[in-house]
Amino acid sequence: MKRKHFKGMTGLISSIRIGCAASIGMMTSQTQAGTTEPAPAAEEPEIAANWVDFTVGGAFTGGDQAAYQRRVGQDGDFYGGISDMHWEQEANDITWTFDGHAMFGNEDYEAIVNASKEGLGYLEVGFNQFRTWYDGSGGYVPITNGWFDVDDDLHLDRGEVWFEAGLRKEDFPEITFRYVHDWRDGEKDSTSWGGTVDLYPGITGTQSYKIAPSLNQIDEETDTFSLDVAHTLGNTDFDLGLRYQSVSNEGARTMGSGVSSTNPGSGNTVKDSSEYDLDLFNAHLSSESRFGERVLASFGYSYTNLDTDIGGDRPSRDNTTGFLETGADHASWGLSGGSQATIHVLNANLWWNPVDDFVVVPSIRAEFWDQNSEGWHLAGVNARDGGGDIPGAQADQAVENALNGIWPSSTSGYYGWLEEVRDSSGQQWEEFTEALEFRYNGLENMLLYANAEWTQSEGDYFRKTITDFHNGTGVEESHRRTDSDLDIQKYTIGANWYPVRGLSFSAQAYSRSYDQDLDFDLQDDDAQISQHNNETTDFNLRMTWRALPSLTFVTRYDYQQSEIENRGVNNLGNDLGLIQSADIESNIISQSVTWLPFAQMYVQGMVSYVMSETDTPADKYAPQRMEDSDNDYLMGNLTVGYALDQKTDITAGYSFYYCENYDIPYATVGTMNGNPGSVGYGTDLEEHVFSVRLNRWINPNMVWNVGYGYYNSNDGTFGGNNSFDAHMLSTGLQVRF
Structure with missing residues (x-):
C-alpha cells in the first residue's frame, strides 16, 4: 500500500473515531452530571515512521495478452514483491533514508x-x-x-x-x-x-x-x-x-x-540499422533581482553545443532466395556523417506591480541556431547489367569492396548497381518572442487577466547532393535552398469569478495564428508548399458549485476550432492558389461530482464527451484515399468508498471508454472499384473496467488489503484481434516499524 493511501486511511478512520468519541463523551457527561472530574481523553495510537508494503497479484487473460500488457502496464501473468518501502534513521546528526520497491514480474x-x-x-x-x-x-x-x-x-x-x-x-x-x-x-x-501484396480476395x-x-x-x-x-x-x-x-x-x-x-515469410525483409552518437555541452546562467516590493526582474542565458555522428545500413533481401534486392526499398549501405550545431538562448522578464491589485509582466526571448551537416552512403539502383537480384554472398562482397573504394568494372555483372551519394546541408535560424501579461484583482470576488504573445522567426536552409554513378555517366549534382519567414501571434483573456460562497466560475478564450512563407531556389523541378497558415480559436468555461457542504459539482466546456490553409508551387514553378487543407472543430463537455452522504462514505463520478471533426477538401478529389475524420468519444468513471467499521473500508470503481470512428475509404474507379482504397482511419474501441478493494487494519501498524478487477476491451479497429478480457487479483500487507 502506498504511503498516500495510508495517510488517506488515517484521516478516514480518525474521522470515524472522532465521531464515536464525541457521542461517548456526551453520554458520559450526562451520566456523570454533577461530578467535577472530566473523562480522560482517548489517546491516538502512535504510527511508526517506517514501512514496507508486500504485494502479490496476477491476471487471467483471454484474448490478446500483449494488448492487455500495453494497456494496463503490467505483466499478464504473475507479479509480486515489495511494492513500496521507506526507512529513516538518525545517527550522529546524520539523517539516513532508504526508499525503494522491487516488483518481480512487472x-x-x-x-x-x-x-x-x-x-x-x-x-x-x-x-x-x-x-x-x-x-x-x-x-x-x-x-x-x-x-x-x-x-x-x-x-x-x-x-x-x-x-x-x-x-x-x-x-x-x-x-x-x-x-x-x-x-x-x-x-x-x-x-x-x-507493405503487403494482398489487395482484396483473389x-x-x-x-x-x-x-x-x-x-x-x-x-x-x-x-x-x-x-x-x-x-x-x-x-x-x-x-x-x-x-x-x-x-x-x-x-x-x-x-x-x-x-x-x-505467408508472412514471403516478400523481402528490410533491416534499417542505425547508429547515433551525441556529445552535448550546455552552460546557462540566470538571475532574479527584487527592487522593493513592486518590481522583480529576471534574466537568463543558455549556450549549447551539439556534435553528432551517424552510421547504418538498409539492405533489402528476398526472404526465399536470400538474394539482395539491389534497387528495392531504398537499399543503402555504409551510412556515415554527422552534424554540428550551436544554440544561443536569451530571455528577460519583468514583474511590475505599479499600483495595488494590478500586475504587468513583460518578457522577451531570443534564440539563435546554426547547424551544418554532412553524410555519405552507398545506394542500390535497378540499372544493373543483366537485371535481377544478386546472390547474397556475392552482393555482400561487392558492397564491401565498394566501401573500400573498389568498384565493379564495366565488364562485371554487377556494374552500375551501386552509386555513391554525398549530402551536405546547413541552416541558420533565429527567433524572437515578446510577451505581455496583465492581472487585475481590484474588483470584488473577481480576477481578470490577459496575455499577448508574438513570435517572429526567419531562417534559411541549404542542401547539396552529389551522386557518382560509377558507371561512366559521370557525376550529378543537385541543390536546394529554402528561406522561411514565420509569424505566430496568440492573444488570451480570462476571468475567475466568485459571486457567492461555494460558487465560482472560470472563463478563458484565446486566438492563435501561425503564418509561414517559404521561398525556394531549386535545381530540380519539384512541387513544393510555399505558404502554410493555421488559425485557432479556443474558449473554455468551468463552474465549481458546492451545492451542499457534502456535495460539489464541477462542470467544464471547451470549444476549439482550427483552420489550416496551404499554398503550393507546381513543378513548373507557378504559384497555386491558397486552399483550405483542413477545418478542425472540437467540443468537449465534462461533469464531475463529489458527494459525502455521511461520514463513512464518499462518492466520486465523472463523465466526459468529446465531439471532434476534421473536414478536408481532399475527400472530394480522392475519396478512395482520404475522408473527413471524426474523433468523438465518451468516457466516465465512478468511485464509491465506504468504511465498514473503524478498521475496515471498501472501495469500488467502474470506468468506461467508448468511441466508434473507424472509417474505410472505398475506391470508386479502376480495378479497386468497390474495395478499400487504403487502410482504415480512426478508432473503434469499447472498454469497461470494474474494481473493488478491501483494506483492513490489523493493528495500528499493520494494514492488509485484497483487490479484484475485471477489464474488458473490444478493439474493432483491428478486427477484434487486439481485444482482451482479464480478471485481476492482488493482495498486500503494509507493516510499519
Whole structure:
C-alpha cells in the first residue's frame, strides 16, 4: 500500500473515531452530571515512521495478452514483491533514508539511499528500472481479413543509476553535482508498417496496404554530468549551471515488403540499422533581482553545443532466395556523417506591480541556431547489367569492396548497381518572442487577466547532393535552398469569478495564428508548399458549485476550432492558389461530482464527451484515399468508498471508454472499384473496467488489503484481434516499524 493511501486511511478512520468519541463523551457527561472530574481523553495510537508494503497479484487473460500488457502496464501473468518501502534513521546528526520497491514480474525496481546533515549538505545514490510493454501488431483490412498473426509481446526496459551531492552551508553558495547513467533496451512496435501484396480476395498486385508489422530494436545509453551553483548577493539570486551529455544509440527497424498475410515469410525483409552518437555541452546562467516590493526582474542565458555522428545500413533481401534486392526499398549501405550545431538562448522578464491589485509582466526571448551537416552512403539502383537480384554472398562482397573504394568494372555483372551519394546541408535560424501579461484583482470576488504573445522567426536552409554513378555517366549534382519567414501571434483573456460562497466560475478564450512563407531556389523541378497558415480559436468555461457542504459539482466546456490553409508551387514553378487543407472543430463537455452522504462514505463520478471533426477538401478529389475524420468519444468513471467499521473500508470503481470512428475509404474507379482504397482511419474501441478493494487494519501498524478487477476491451479497429478480457487479483500487507 502506498504511503498516500495510508495517510488517506488515517484521516478516514480518525474521522470515524472522532465521531464515536464525541457521542461517548456526551453520554458520559450526562451520566456523570454533577461530578467535577472530566473523562480522560482517548489517546491516538502512535504510527511508526517506517514501512514496507508486500504485494502479490496476477491476471487471467483471454484474448490478446500483449494488448492487455500495453494497456494496463503490467505483466499478464504473475507479479509480486515489495511494492513500496521507506526507512529513516538518525545517527550522529546524520539523517539516513532508504526508499525503494522491487516488483518481480512487472520488472519494476528502485532503490534510493540518502544521507543528509543539516547545515552541511547531502549525498544520494539511486537505481531505477521499469518495463514498458508494447503490442507489435500491424494493421488490419476488413475486406481481406488482412492480419499478420505474429509474436506481438514486446517490451522495453528503461533504467537509470545516479549519484548526487549537494553542499548546503549557511552564507555559502549552494553547490549540486549530479551524474546519471540511463538506458533503454528492448523491442517495441513501429508505426512504419511494411507493405503487403494482398489487395482484396483473389487479387494481388504491386499496389499494397501498409499493414505488415514492423519491429524497432533499441539499445540506447546516456551519461549526463551536471554542476549547478546557486547564491544570493544582495537583492539578487544567481544560478549557474554546466551540463555535459554523451548519448550512444544502436538500433534497427525490421519491416517486411511485398509480403502476404497468409505467408508472412514471403516478400523481402528490410533491416534499417542505425547508429547515433551525441556529445552535448550546455552552460546557462540566470538571475532574479527584487527592487522593493513592486518590481522583480529576471534574466537568463543558455549556450549549447551539439556534435553528432551517424552510421547504418538498409539492405533489402528476398526472404526465399536470400538474394539482395539491389534497387528495392531504398537499399543503402555504409551510412556515415554527422552534424554540428550551436544554440544561443536569451530571455528577460519583468514583474511590475505599479499600483495595488494590478500586475504587468513583460518578457522577451531570443534564440539563435546554426547547424551544418554532412553524410555519405552507398545506394542500390535497378540499372544493373543483366537485371535481377544478386546472390547474397556475392552482393555482400561487392558492397564491401565498394566501401573500400573498389568498384565493379564495366565488364562485371554487377556494374552500375551501386552509386555513391554525398549530402551536405546547413541552416541558420533565429527567433524572437515578446510577451505581455496583465492581472487585475481590484474588483470584488473577481480576477481578470490577459496575455499577448508574438513570435517572429526567419531562417534559411541549404542542401547539396552529389551522386557518382560509377558507371561512366559521370557525376550529378543537385541543390536546394529554402528561406522561411514565420509569424505566430496568440492573444488570451480570462476571468475567475466568485459571486457567492461555494460558487465560482472560470472563463478563458484565446486566438492563435501561425503564418509561414517559404521561398525556394531549386535545381530540380519539384512541387513544393510555399505558404502554410493555421488559425485557432479556443474558449473554455468551468463552474465549481458546492451545492451542499457534502456535495460539489464541477462542470467544464471547451470549444476549439482550427483552420489550416496551404499554398503550393507546381513543378513548373507557378504559384497555386491558397486552399483550405483542413477545418478542425472540437467540443468537449465534462461533469464531475463529489458527494459525502455521511461520514463513512464518499462518492466520486465523472463523465466526459468529446465531439471532434476534421473536414478536408481532399475527400472530394480522392475519396478512395482520404475522408473527413471524426474523433468523438465518451468516457466516465465512478468511485464509491465506504468504511465498514473503524478498521475496515471498501472501495469500488467502474470506468468506461467508448468511441466508434473507424472509417474505410472505398475506391470508386479502376480495378479497386468497390474495395478499400487504403487502410482504415480512426478508432473503434469499447472498454469497461470494474474494481473493488478491501483494506483492513490489523493493528495500528499493520494494514492488509485484497483487490479484484475485471477489464474488458473490444478493439474493432483491428478486427477484434487486439481485444482482451482479464480478471485481476492482488493482495498486500503494509507493516510499519
